[in-house]
Amino acid sequence: MDQRSSAKTIGCAIVAGIIYGISNYISSRINLPGCSFIELRPQVALPMFMGVYFGPLAGFITGCLGDRVGYAFQGLTIGYAWNWSIGNGFIGMLPGAMSWLKIREIKSVRDYAMLLILIVAASFLPIVFASAIDIMIRELSLANTIYSLILPAFITDAVFGLIIVPVLLIVAGYIRFTIGIRNMLLSTYLLLFAVLTTYLVSAISMWGSTGSQTLNYSDIYNIGILSLVVLFIGLSISAVLVNKIVAPVMTLTDAAREISGGNYDLSARLEKAAKRDDEIGCLAAVFSRMAGEIYNREERLKKEVRDLKIEIDKTKQKAEVSKIVDTDYFRNLRTKAKELREKHE
Amino acid sequence: MPKIISIHSFRGGTGKSNTTANIAAILALNNYKVGVIDTDIQSPGIHIIFGMNEDNIHYALNDFLWGKCAIEQAAYEQTRNLNLNSSGRLFLIPSSFKTGDIARMLHDGYDMNLLSEGFKQLVKSLDLDFLLIDTHPGLNEETLLSIALSDFLLIILRPDNQDYQGTGITVEVARQLETPKMELLVNKAPSVFSGADLKTKIETIYNCPVAGIIPHSEELMALASGGIFSLKYPEHPVTKIYREVAARMIG
Numbered sequence: 249m250d251q252r253s254s255a256k257t258i259g260c261a262i263v264a265g266i267i268y269g270i271s272n273y274i275s276s277r278i279n280l281p282g283c284s285f286i287e288l289r290p291q292v293a294l295p296m297f298m299g300v301y302f303g304p305l306a307g308f309i310t311g312c313l314g315d316r317v318g319y320a321f322q323g324l325t326i327g328y329a330w331n332w333s334i335g336n337g338f339i340g341m342l343p344g345a346m347s348w349l350k351i352r353e354i355k356s357v358r359d360y361a362m363l364l365i366l367i368v369a370a371s372f373l374p375i376v377f378a379s380a381i382d383i384m385i386r387e388l389s390l391a392n393t394i395y396s397l398i399l400p401a402f403i404t405d406a407v408f409g410l411i412i413v414p415v416l417l418i419v420a421g422y423i424r425f426t427i428g429i430r431n432m433l434l435s436t437y438l439l440l441f442a443v444l445t446t447y448l449v450s451a452i453s454m455w456g457s458t459g460s461q462t463l464n465y466s467d468i469y470n471i472g473i474l475s476l477v478v479l480f481i482g483l484s485i486s487a488v489l490v491n492k493i494v495a496p497v498m499t500l501t502d503a504a505r506e507i508s509g510g511n512y513d514l515s516a517r518l519e520k521a522a523k524r525d526d527e528i529g530c531l532a533a534v535f536s537r538m539a540g541e542i543y544n545r546e547e548r549l550k551k552e553v554r555d556l557k558i559e560i561d562k563t564k565q566k567a568e569v570s571k572i573v574d575t576d577y578f579r580n581l582r583t584k585a586k587e588l589r590e591k592h593e
Numbered sequence: 594m595p596k597i598i599s600i601h602s603f604r605g606g607t608g609k610s611n612t613t614a615n616i617a618a619i620l621a622l623n624n625y626k627v628g629v630i631d632t633d634i635q636s637p638g639i640h641i642i643f644g645m646n647e648d649n650i651h652y653a654l655n656d657f658l659w660g661k662c663a664i665e666q667a668a669y670e671q672t673r674n675l676n677l678n679s680s681g682r683l684f685l686i687p688s689s690f691k692t693g694d695i696a697r698m699l700h701d702g703y704d705m706n707l708l709s710e711g712f713k714q715l716v717k718s719l720d721l722d723f724l725l726i727d728t729h730p731g732l733n734e735e736t737l738l739s740i741a742l743s744d745f746l747l748i749i750l751r752p753d754n755q756d757y758q759g760t761g762i763t764v765e766v767a768r769q770l771e772t773p774k775m776e777l778l779v780n781k782a783p784s785v786f787s788g789a790d791l792k793t794k795i796e797t798i799y800n801c802p803v804a805g806i807i808p809h810s811e812e813l814m815a816l817a818s819g820g821i822f823s824l825k826y827p828e829h830p831v832t833k834i835y836r837e838v839a840a841r842m843i844g
Contacts, residue, residue: 549783558798559754560761569765572732578769585741585770 257302261309268294268310269317276318292405293412295340296370300363300413301420303347307340331385335378339405342370343413354417355424357494360432361487367413368480371406372398395466403472410479411440428494435486439479447475496521496528500535512543595716597724598842599743603759605730607749608780608807610639612835613727615823616747619839621672621681622824625722628668628715630654630686632708632739633729634698637688642821643671645687653689657711658703664711665718675824684719705738712742723842732766740767745842746775747804752782752791757798764799776802778838781809804841805834 271291278288295314299307315336319328343366351359379393388397414433417423451468499521503514514536521532572578600613613629620627631639631654640650652667668684677683689695716724726739740746746767750756760777767775777795782788788806796803807813813822813831823832 558757558794560757560798565758565761565765568762569769572737572762572766573769577734578737581737581741582770588742589771589773 257306258309260302261298261306262313264294264298264306264310265313266317267291268314269321272314272318273321276322287401288404288408289401290408290412292339292371293409293416295336296343296367296409296413297416297420299340299342299344299370300346300366300417301422302344304341304344307342307344308337309340311340312337331378331381335374338374338377339370342366342373353422353424354429355426357428357432357487357491360423360429361483363414363417364410364436364483367409368406368476371409372402375401375405395469399469399472403469403476406476407440407444410436426494427497428490431490431493432487435490436483439482439486443475443479443482447471493528496524496532500528500532503535503539507539507542512539512546514539514543595721595724596744596842597712597716597726597742598745598747599726599728599736599739600747600749601728601736601740601763602730602749602756603732603763604756605636607730607751607756609730609749610642610727611822612747612749612778612780612838613725614639614642614821615832615835616839616842617683617723617725618675618677618821618824619836620723620725620842621675621677621683622679623839623843624679624681625843626682626684626720628684628686628719628721628724629727630712630715630724631688631727632735633727634688634735635695635729637690637695639727640685640687640690643685644674644820645669645685647691650687650689653687653694654711655689655694655698658698658707660707663718664714668715668719675821677824682719684721686715705734708735709738709742732763737766737770740772741770744773746772747778747838747842748775748801749778749780752779752795760799764801774844776804776838776841778804779806782806784808784810804838807831807834 268291271294272289275287275289275291291314295307295311298310312333315329315333316326319325319333343363345366346359346363349362351362354360354363375398379388379397382388382397383390383393414423414436423429450471454467499518503518506514518532518536518539522529522536524532600609600616602609610631610633617627617629629639631637633639634655640646650669652662654664654667656662657664657667664686668686671677671683671685672681675683689698712724712726715721726743728736728739748760748763748767750760764775764777777799779791779795782791788808792803792806808831819825822829823835826832
């Protein structure tokens with residue numbers, strides 16, 4: 249963000265990087281029973297959050313530095329898996345594209361959808377990058393890389409990112425609770441919950457039927473990918489639907505703002521919303537009619553003022569004046585007043 | 594040189610007393626010695642704005658006109674009562690609001706010359722810079738007398754046809770009395786009226802300057818009911834209009 253000083257940003261990024269590194273070290277020590285290469289890394293949300301909130305540079309520092317700190321705890325030197333450190337940097341940097349897109353605060357469905365897309369992209373592209381270098385340098389096989397590196401990391405990182413990053417951003421006050429955002433948050437977490445449940449149930453049932461020794465990991469990853477695809481489709485549909493709900497509300501709010509600014513001629517703009525056969529349609533129709541009435545009244549009043557005629561009946565006035573002036577009292581008074589003034593002067 | 598200022602309107606209910614009280618307070622705030630005399634003997638009202646009641650009035654203007662007291666004995670200083678933080682002073686000479694007194698005055702009348710004497714004595718004995726006369730609506734004899742004696746006549750009108758007609762008569766009569774300075778104040782103007790437009794129109798028709806246009810507002814009506822508006826709300830736009838009018842009187 250522009251207004252945050254760069255020194256403070258980098259300071260925050262370094263602190264976040266160290267936390268990320270310690271978490272990496274801890275999570276690397278915890279192995280899921282039976283699958284040594286699946287590492288659950290909820291901390292991946294941290295560089296993503298830093299990227300969104302503080303910008304791409306902060307995100308990169310957090311990710312890259314954190315990765316090195318994690319390795320350092322394991323006693324590994326600077327040259328070890330450098331490509332993965334850069335990859336981790338990219339995990340933080342990609343969500344920083346929010347600031348390139350001039351999104352300073354998430355306040356529309358579009359902004360929110362962009363956030364989700366960037367989280368998924370940050371869970372995928374950097375791992376592909378690091379893995380590709382591994383394939384080139386360490387001559388790993390492509391299939392092996394996909395199933396042992398890319399897919400497990402992608403699935404878990406994307407899920408954790410999608411769950412945790414929005415929460416961190418809400419805490420940081422980066423998300424404004426518009427009607428659209430509330431709806432999107434609701435559908436994101438409901439869908440995540442449903443998809444995760446299905447995924448875990450199927451994984452456990454496969455585990456139960458085959459046992460860990462003969463477990464075919466590729467099946468689990470395929471189901472994971474399938475789950476993510478379902479999640480993606482679900483979120484896309486809800487984004488479209490939420491937009492459909494929110495768009496007319498936005499039209500109404502804009503119209504209300506226009507009215508407070510003095511523009512009452514809104515019937516053309518509200519026409520589409522007013523045709524809806526639901527509560528919002530009813531609201532828009534009533535609103536449009538009210539605005540129209542106010543508009544007509546204002547116009548009428550303005551016209552009245554323009555045509556304002558001060559009508560004075562001169563004959564009547566003359567008669568009234570002479571009734572007062574043509575009296576002895578008045579003539580006396582006039583003389584006396586004159587004398588008084590002359591005395592004053 | 595002391596100035597006598599009549600504040601008049603052809604019809605009642607234009608906000609004459611309120612305007613008088615506000616302008617008097619502003620003048621006093623500007624370190625002037627100001628007297629306010631209520632010559633609306635038939636329907637006195639300005640004392641209410643200053644928070645006076647029967648208990649704190651002994652002599653009124655009526656008593657002076659009946660020869661019961663000197664005029665300055667009917668003057669009540671409001672400076673402290675209003676917390677005016679200035680070296681100015683403000684005196685109110687109320688009209689009696691006892692129904693018996695009003696009836697007697699209407700029945701017996703009074704000596705007009707005595708009223709004009711009263712004005713002179715007031716200015717002299719209280720050493721006033723300004724004497725503001727809150728007149729009776731219409732153009733009866735004491736009103737004509739007040740206008741005749743005034744250095745400045747402020748005519749208040751509302752923008753409606755009845756007031757336009759009546760104001761025309763007042764303006765014409767005041768011209769014949771050769772009142773040195775005459776200005777109009779439009780009160781309770783509906784907010785849709787553009788101030789500048791209305792001002793030009795009225796000035797052209799009466800060939801008389803418009804000192805200000807006070808918009809009608811519910812808020813103002815509610816706030817004005819208790820006490821002197823300009824003292825309570827010194828930053829309100831309406832207070833600024835009163836201040837401009839007062840400045841024109843200072844000249």
